[in-house]
Amino acid sequence: MISFIIRRLLITIPTILVVITITWGLVRLAPGNFYTSEKNIPPAIEKNIREKYGLDKPWYQQYGRTIWNIVRHFDFGTSLKYEGQSVNAIIARSLPVSATVGILAYLLALVVGVVTGSIAALYANSRRDYASMTLAMLGISIPNFVLGPILVLLFSLTLYWLPPSRWNGFPSRNIILPILTLSGLYMAYIARLTRAGLLEVLRSDYIRTARAKGLSERQVVMRHALRGGLLPVVSYTGPALALLVTGTVVVERIFVLPGLGNYFIQASLNRDEPLIIGIVSFIAIALLLMNLAVDVAYAYLDPRIRY
Amino acid sequence: MPEFRLNYLLSGCLILACVCAGISCSVVATPGDFYGSTTPPKQNIFRYVNGDEPESLDPPISTGQPEARIYMSLFEGLVEYDPKSLNAIPAIAETWEVNNDSSEFVFHLRHNARFSNGEPIKAQDFVYSLRRAISPELASKNSYLAYYVAYAQAYNEHRVFLRDRNTQQFVLEKDVAEAEPLTPPFSQRALNSPAAEYESGTIGPKPDPAVKPAGGADTAFHRFMHSPARLIMPAEEAKRTKLADSNPKLKTALQNTEPVAVSAEDVGAEAIDDYTVRISLSQPAPYFLGLIAHQLFRVVPRKVIEQYGAQWTDPAHIVTGGPFRLKAWRPYNELVVERDPMYWDAANVHLDEIHFFVSTDNPTSLNLYRVGEADAVLNHTVPNAWLGTIRPKKDYMDGSEAAIVYLNINVTRPPMNDLRVRRAFNMAIDKVNYSKSRLITKPLSAFTPEGIFVGYPQPKGEGFDPEQARKLLTEAGFPVTKQGDGSYQCKFPVEQVEFIYNSNSANKALAEFMQAQWKQNLGVTVPLRSMEFKTFMPARANLDYKGFAVGIWGADYMDPFTFLGLFSTPGGVNGTGWYDLKYVAMLDEANRNLNQQERYQQMAKAEKYLLENQPVIPIETSSVNFLKKPYVKGMYPNAASLYPWKFVYIERDSAKWDYSIPSLAD
Numbered sequence: 014m015i016s017f018i019i020r021r022l023l024i025t026i027p028t029i030l031v032v033i034t035i036t037w038g039l040v041r042l043a044p045g046n047f048y049t050s051e052k053n054i055p056p057a058i059e060k061n062i063r064e065k066y067g068l069d070k071p072w073y074q075q076y077g078r079t080i081w082n083i084v085r086h087f088d089f090g091t092s093l094k095y096e097g098q099s100v101n102a103i104i105a106r107s108l109p110v111s112a113t114v115g116i117l118a119y120l121l122a123l124v125v126g127v128v129t130g131s132i133a134a135l136y137a138n139s140r141r142d143y144a145s146m147t148l149a150m151l152g153i154s155i156p157n158f159v160l161g162p163i164l165v166l167l168f169s170l171t172l173y174w175l176p177p178s179r180w181n182g183f184p185s186r187n188i189i190l191p192i193l194t195l196s197g198l199y200m201a202y203i204a205r206l207t208r209a210g211l212l213e214v215l216r217s218d219y220i221r222t223a224r225a226k227g228l229s230e231r232q233v234v235m236r237h238a239l240r241g242g243l244l245p246v247v248s249y250t251g252p253a254l255a256l257l258v259t260g261t262v263v264v265e266r267i268f269v270l271p272g273l274g275n276y277f278i279q280a281s282l283n284r285d286e287p288l289i290i291g292i293v294s295f296i297a298i299a300l301l302l303m304n305l306a307v308d309v310a311y312a313y314l315d316p317r318i319r320y
Numbered sequence: 321m322p323e324f325r326l327n328y329l330l331s332g333c334l335i336l337a338c339v340c341a342g343i344s345c346s347v348v349a350t351p352g353d354f355y356g357s358t359t360p361p362k363q364n365i366f367r368y369v370n371g372d373e374p375e376s377l378d379p380p381i382s383t384g385q386p387e388a389r390i391y392m393s394l395f396e397g398l399v400e401y402d403p404k405s406l407n408a409i410p411a412i413a414e415t416w417e418v419n420n421d422s423s424e425f426v427f428h429l430r431h432n433a434r435f436s437n438g439e440p441i442k443a444q445d446f447v448y449s450l451r452r453a454i455s456p457e458l459a460s461k462n463s464y465l466a467y468y469v470a471y472a473q474a475y476n477e478h479r480v481f482l483r484d485r486n487t488q489q490f491v492l493e494k495d496v497a498e499a500e501p502l503t504p505p506f507s508q509r510a511l512n513s514p515a516a517e518y519e520s521g522t523i524g525p526k527p528d529p530a531v532k533p534a535g536g537a538d539t540a541f542h543r544f545m546h547s548p549a550r551l552i553m554p555a556e557e558a559k560r561t562k563l564a565d566s567n568p569k570l571k572t573a574l575q576n577t578e579p580v581a582v583s584a585e586d587v588g589a590e591a592i593d594d595y596t597v598r599i600s601l602s603q604p605a606p607y608f609l610g611l612i613a614h615q616l617f618r619v620v621p622r623k624v625i626e627q628y629g630a631q632w633t634d635p636a637h638i639v640t641g642g643p644f645r646l647k648a649w650r651p652y653n654e655l656v657v658e659r660d661p662m663y664w665d666a667a668n669v670h671l672d673e674i675h676f677f678v679s680t681d682n683p684t685s686l687n688l689y690r691v692g693e694a695d696a697v698l699n700h701t702v703p704n705a706w707l708g709t710i711r712p713k714k715d716y717m718d719g720s721e722a723a724i725v726y727l728n729i730n731v732t733r734p735p736m737n738d739l740r741v742r743r744a745f746n747m748a749i750d751k752v753n754y755s756k757s758r759l760i761t762k763p764l765s766a767f768t769p770e771g772i773f774v775g776y777p778q779p780k781g782e783g784f785d786p787e788q789a790r791k792l793l794t795e796a797g798f799p800v801t802k803q804g805d806g807s808y809q810c811k812f813p814v815e816q817v818e819f820i821y822n823s824n825s826a827n828k829a830l831a832e833f834m835q836a837q838w839k840q841n842l843g844v845t846v847p848l849r850s851m852e853f854k855t856f857m858p859a860r861a862n863l864d865y866k867g868f869a870v871g872i873w874g875a876d877y878m879d880p881f882t883f884l885g886l887f888s889t890p891g892g893v894n895g896t897g898w899y900d901l902k903y904v905a906m907l908d909e910a911n912r913n914l915n916q917q918e919r920y921q922q923m924a925k926a927e928k929y930l931l932e933n934q935p936v937i938p939i940e941t942s943s944v945n946f947l948k949k950p951y952v953k954g955m956y957p958n959a960a961s962l963y964p965w966k967f968v969y970i971e972r973d974s975a976k977w978d979y980s981i982p983s984l985a986d
Contacts, residue, residue: 045854050383054461056891057477061459096376097630098651106651162683169691177687179677180653269679271652279373284854 014312018305025301032297033083033290037076040286047093047284066093079290089291094283100291103276108258108295111265111272113183115257118192119250122199127239127246129200130207134242135234137212145204152201161194161267178268191268195261199253203246211242240314247314251307255299259292353979355713356690360951360970363672369685369697370676373652377633379615380453380460385961386698388615390676393657393965394640395618398427398446398597399609403967404956404984406878408609410525412441412619412641412664413597417535418521421914422606423505424545426518426536429595434662435621436645443591448622450599451584462616465876470507470545470588470602474552480579481550481586491577493549496570504549505912507588507600511538511546520914524609536592545588545600555579604912606919607879614876618642643669643966652678670954670969686710689947695970696948699961704826707759710947714979719944719957720771722875724764724883725830727819727868727937728860732897735816736867740796742934745868747782747789748841751939754833761940767927768880770941772959776880776920779928781938786841793842800843808843817867818847822856827870830939834868860895869895871936875960880923881911887930898935950977956984 048054048062063069067078082088089100129149133142168190169177181187214220215238223237260274273292280288312318361367371386379391392401398416399408413427433441454463454476467473474481482491506517518535536542551573553560560579564571588600601608611617621639625632632638635649643665644657655676659669677694679685682701688694699721702710710716735741751763762770765781790800793810800810819834821827831848839845846867851859860869875882888907890899903926910922930936944957953976954967971977 043854045852045858048461049854049857050461055464055889055893057473058459058461058463061456061463061476061478062461065457065459091630094375095373095651096378096381097633103651165687170687173691176693177691178679178684179688179693180650266681267684269653269677269681269684271650271678275652282854 014309018309021301021305021308025298028301029294029297030080033080033294034076036290036293037079037286040284040289041072043284045284047286049284079287083290083294089294090287092280092285092288094280094285094288100287103288104273104291104295107260107271107273107276110180110270111260111274112258114188114191114195114264114270114272115254115259115261117188118195119199119254119257121192122196122203123246123250125196126200126203127207127243130204131211131234131239133204133208134211134215137208142208146208149201149204152197153205155197156263157194157198157261158263158267160197161190161264164190164194165267180268180270187268191264191270194267195257195264199257202249206245206249207242210245211238214238214242217241244311244314247310248307251303252300255296255303259296259299353713354715354950355686355710355947357692358715358950359692360949360972361695364670364970365673365675366671366696366952366965366968366970367675367677367694369679369688369694369701370655371678371698372680373678374655374676377638377646377649378630379618379620380458380462382615383461386676388962389698390655390657391615391618392642392962393644393674394642394646395615395620396433396642397613397615397618398429399613400964401613401958401960401962403954403964404958406610406613406958406960406962408524408613411613412446415524415526416609417518417523418609419506419517419535420520421506421604421912422521422608423507423601423604424517424535425599425601425608425612426592427597427599429597430664431595433641433664435639435641436660436662437621437624437639438662439621439623439639441619441641442594443597444594445619445622446597446617447589447591449619450589450617451587452620452625453616454587455584460616462614465611465614465616468601468603468605468608468611470600471550471552471582471586472588473602474582475584475587478555478581479552480555480581482553482574482577483580485576485578490580491551491573493551496551496567496573498567498569503912505601505604507545508549508602509546511543513538536596536598539590539592541590542598542600545590549602552582553579555581603908606911606916607877607881610879611877644671644674647673654678665966669966671965674965686947689949695952696955697946699944699946702945702947704759707945711760713947715947715950717944717946717948717957717981718760719981719984720762720769720959721942721944721961722769722772722878722882722959723942724767724769724873725761725939725942726764726767726871726873727834727939728871728895729868729935729937730863730865730897731935732863733816733866735796735798735813738796739934740792741798742937743782744789744792744796744842745838746934746937747785747792749834749837749937749939750784752784754830754837755940757829757833758940760943760945762943764938764941765931767930767936767938768883769875769959772875772941773878773880773920775917777924779924779931781931781934789841793844808841810843812842812844814845814847818849818865819868819870820849820851820856820859820865821870822853823850830870861891861893863895863897868937871895872942874942878959880920880927881907884923884927884930887935896935898933900929900933903929903933948978950974950979953978953982956982958984 067075082090092098092100092103129145133145136142165177168175175190176187179187220233220238223233260272260277262274262278265272265275276288277292280292370389372384374387374390375382379395396411398411398413400411402409412429412433414430415428417426429443435441452458453460454466454472456476456478463476515534523531564574590598592598619641624637624639628637635646638646640646643660643663645660647656647658649655656673658673659666663669682703685697685701689697729736729742731737755761755763764770765783766778768778793800798810798812800808803809819831821831828850835846835848859865873883873886884907886893887898888904906926906929910919910926913919913922944961948955951971953969953971955963
């Protein structure tokens, strides 16, 4: 198990380097520059800017310097758009915002989703099942850029209960609407995954064995069925949580949250190369680690899997 | 059974949601005088939705409007914008003198101006700030605005003077000029006495008949400025040799010379004493006073910058010189400034704090405004679809904007290199109808915005005339024929033209409208191509397009020249390839004219010439559109959406509120 984890962690390093290289190349290939703006710049001023940021050097020097700083100091450099702000600092301050909203939204989604999904599975083909699955279907089909404004219209502009947007630290009332908006889709998806997984497990032999042993229905479900039935949810959790924690573009934009997702989209639009590379590497690392965590959790949940 | 109840709870929620959504729709439609709540904030704090996240707090660095508004709170220059007219009003300079042909300016600073750390602001700080703003190392995108200052462009572009190795004399511009040079401006002529140069100039801001302009003391630097202009050459020897090969006079002059880099000390800004700044220009620029309020020229603290370098704007280090100082900066969230007790006019600053909110999503910004979490929103936040609801409200701000929308034409490629074709495409557009569909803009036939420059005899371009357009196109060799069903057909090489625009909904509507007009009136279907912003800009600048490219231009200062000057350089901001020396000479002549009325007439003549050559198709004058609560006073819908914050205040007496758009007239 330990050697498995170490092996996986070691593979992470070349993977990240490949990701960085591809990102670096893609940014170079994209037309336009971080300094392009509404007003065209005279060539002489453009030359000054290119000299200031070392863009006049040959590409292999620029590439080498980028990689060296990352490998040697884990330093992604300074943002080109936000003068004087280091990429590491931008990630360090925006990650907690995204992570807070993302984790809370996922927890909410997990609790509501698993409970709803279980009810649907336990009372399969009843009115309860249909009602929860209808809601789940709605949750999956309503995109968050629709759900968000509807919640704002309802709770802020009509009832005046909650602020319509902006970040105000944690905990605060501002955080409720983004969490609700963000969790909608995941809630619905988890409910469906739980229902499907649980239904399959409930028909399996070891559940029949458990029932034959004379365990109560509650024990059968809680101790045996859920453990197997939640496996699809667990494998979904890895990538889902990684993406949620590293920021969700739409929700952060609607609610003006100073999170990583907002920076990510802005960095791409701004051609802010160091910031793009920094955030992409960060998301890649998060994804790889989360997938590793999922694999470890699998081994724990499913006795058939051993590394 | 708990599950059972949950089931009902879920359905209940769904029903409740539907009902509430229904209620909310009816609430939106309820008429009211104002858009949303009108309860003034309890404290003297102004909350403003400012748009994008500011790039930097360093005034010369950013070019955007959100930053400009923040800089106006934190920093001050020699002069400030008037909140209504945007003309120069006294700021750190109490009074100023302008020489006879607006090519030299002397500013008299007040003695009580201080930075936020308590240190006095002196003339030397302004000289430092200007030199820094145009230094090639800082690489400011805005530095071109200071190119009027003597030798500023040469310094910014890393150029060199040439000095004779034996005599140590510099080669002068007139030594190598091929044609007879124009009369140099006063700032470059030899001096008899400084006072004589100023006698017919103006003195501001409150001309006292007893005070005669004197122009400040004569100094060695001043005499250097008033000597004939030195020759400016590229720093690279190969480029110089190449230039010399095409000009025999230059070749002779270059012999036995050495290059001397143009340095910051050569730039035409001088501290005559601690409280007098003199700025010498390389050309007459009557609009320079309006330009020098720009953020590029605002004073920055030398010591702090030298100590911390690029990190000087870090909230822990920053020192400012404006009516407010930085209190907190929460990136992508808000920037908070508070009244600076060190400010020379602190007693007249009304607000205790300003909160600049970041929000780039228009509905989100308007929601904040509506629920009363923001007191005003930035310009252009009201989407067209919402105008029906918001426009009748009394807090809706409307006004002419010093910005235009136009089409660039690439005149270097056929068939658009034919003037008749360009005119035909212009005359085939019904701009009046287009403006109607845009609701708040005004149709435009000239290249300067409608109704902005008072007293400017704006010329008219050719109007909507489809008949004439078809005739012109036929004359140009592309016969337009009428079909049986009343539509037109034209043998036009549509594969040689296209209409490019940067993707956003307004541009898309514009492109589709133009396409439909040309199809309907000329029988030509021009292909449209939408591009991402950063792809579009270089394509237009490098003439890497065929046919038409959308253009939007906003004034840098309040003078027609900020628009007409676009075509006085061949590259960069000129996106058409049209560069006509006759036009450049016309503009230059106008700028040398001391009489404002005559100057305007000459400008208008140049504009007429531009329109006759039709490298552009003017479309519309933009319009200011934003919201501010009625209790926000001292904030006006001026032509550039710039607000000198010290005049803004919160009025608690509802009798004194703004119940309509505050007038821009005095």
